[in-house]
Amino acid sequence: MLQSMQNGNKSSKNSLKDVVTENEFEKRLLADVIPPNDIGVTFDDIGALENVKDTLKELVMLPLQRPELFCKGQLTKPCKGILLFGSPGTGKTMLAKAVATKVGANFINISMSSITLVW
Structure with missing residues (x-):
């Protein structure tokens, strides 16, 4: 599937539909x-948030785009995760989407209702 996405033989939406899921939860998350x-x-x-954008570029995008810079030694290893926090409407989701667009990664928009059942 990854090779077909990279080669452009299939559209990315069609290739995601072809993924075999093992249960109903995976199928919901795939959507x-x-x-x-x-x-x-x-x-x-x-708009604004220039310091946050620069930090995300250094901590997330640079290790993904240039992994050879971060392979030597313990001090140069990239961080394992980033926690964006703040009030609703401050741009956390837009920042994550912009990073995913820039590095060419899938964005997984998970809400609590998609991973839990009411019953």
Whole structure:
């Protein structure tokens, strides 16, 4: 599937539909996966937050785009995760979508209702 996505033989939406899921939860989560071509958010769309954008570029995007810079020694290893926190409407999701668009990664938009059942 990855080779077909890279070669452009199939559209990314069709290739996500072809993924075999083992249960109903995986099928629900697969519906929340957005391919990088369909995200549509860039860093230019985000106003202000210049220091946050620069930090994300250094901590997340640079290790993904240039892994050879981070392979030597313990001090140069990239961070394992980033926690974005703040009040609703401050741009956390838009920042994550912009990073996914820039590095060409899928964006998984998970809500609590998609991973739990009412019953």
